Amino acid sequence: MVRRHFTFLWILAIALFVGCSSGDKDATRAAGKARDFYTIGMSQCNLGEPWRVQMNADLKAAADKHPNIEIVFKDAQNDTLKQRAHVEEFVSAGVDLLIISPKEAAPLTEPVAKAVDAGIPVIVLDRAVQGDNYTCFIGADNKLIGKAAGAWLAKKLGDKGKVVELKGLMTSIPGHDRHSGFLEGIAGSGLEVIFEADMKWLEPDARKEMDSALARFDTIDAVYAHNDPGAHGAYLAAKAAGREKDIVFVGIDALPQEGVAYVAQGILSATFQYPTGGAEAIDTALRILAGEEVPKKIVLGSRLFTADNVKQGGEPL
Template sequence: MTTVSLPKKDKYVVGYSQSNNAEPYRAQLNTQLTYYIKQQPNLELLPIADAAQDSSRQVSQVQQFIQQKVDILIVSPNEADPLTPPVEQACKAGIPVIILDRSVNTDCIAAFIGGDNVAIGKAAGELAVKLLPNGGNVAELRGILSNQPQIDRDKGFRDAIAANPKIQIVKEQEAKWLKEEGTKVMQQWLQAGTKIDLVYAHNDPMALGAYLAAAGQNKQKDIQFIGIDGLAIPDGGIRAVQQGQLAGTFVYPTGAKEAVDTIVKMVNGQQFSSKQVLPTTPVTKDNADQVYKQFDFSNK
């Protein structure tokens, strides 16, 4: 447990640097963060800065928040290495930094809040082993290769499928966390005649993009699809499990509520945890209806 020292004020200004608003998971994170901050009359959220997957842009945006002298800074890094120096600059300027979802290479932060991506990748691998008891060919759609969640989700998955040596990863490619990239890559694999029994995608949009490509060639019933994010939104992963497009997904909590709870503790001089690892929830057709209701944010 730790505390930070903030001066007493009527209003605390929060800056948030988001790695890419275009990803549905991150759009939902933005919605939730905005909602929870509005519940706190002494907090003000500046317009969310969208790096649009451009680390140099995100560095500039973080530096701008430092120049604006925000009271608290939240960063979801696009990549760890480029974002480490500006986060350290904020820390040295006396601005407490909450790192949300993706890590940076410094301990000079107030808190890290995010899921355990190795554990989520392992859970996805264990599901693949269940779905392919006799073995089979897996194609892996990876996020941006320099992103730590991508590295961790790959590692956990490979560790788990090692339990069945007959499961082989026959194709793997970066699809940048984007649905359209998932579609494009999957089309190329299918056109090349690659035999694929299961697609493991590092997020639901890429998994659904791959499903669309398979459906375009009438092969969607021959292939199973696993994603990660499990958003309870109309075009999200839980709905796709309900509709039979995905065999499974895993809820990756946004951390928005936990971030605001942590900020409230900061401004009140209370102790908070400097490392908050959020649990995941596996989603299959057996529990998809229940999990959707649990995580549905639309009536907030």
């Protein structure tokens, strides 16, 4: 009896698996017969992060404007070895160009170099690899953004005030850079960080830490969170305590459905965009495929969104 159930489950599982894997990719690929059609492989390190979902969406939106390119996405689910395998799969599938947003620098340096050696141009997005065996790096500078946030906050508060800093994961490079940049930005001003805690990029944790900060300090002038959900969580905590009007909330990332929405709704005072570089990557890819020279490194600019400029799409820093 029990065994029969199992057989049924197995058949169901296999049927589901087969059903899911036969997609419509083959049809599109068959259309690309001439040399004027290119396939681009995109290896994303972790689609669990909304920002990276946005990066893929930006890439896809940019690629959709060009009928002569097809982009194939793979998600390594935050697993370095899986991402390494994905790069190798793309190389053996013979894609015309590879875009990679690597999880870690060191373990992915060699697979990327092998792709370049196999004659496949590689665009590295957001996080770098070691050495210079790639075609082009496109990314933003977290330290500069943190510094800009610090400087903006110092100006906004008139060079004095008590700040709560809600940090991302301090073992991650973005968390580290957004922290040290901010300290550089407020250096010399009268701003003082009175409470700092690691909220691990998570909104519920940010709310929890902010609850503690509110209980401990009667005066808090500003919250600087390393991402917008963190700033939003802090806002919710302050709102529950009835103190949200006395505090300036600043976040980073400025995704349309998160930070920009919060600024438009009057929840955050400012958010600094951490661009995904999706559109730039497709632009650069087309130039490489057309045989043009591209710079080795492209640093993306950031944009500042405040209540005054959010309707106009923010302003460049």
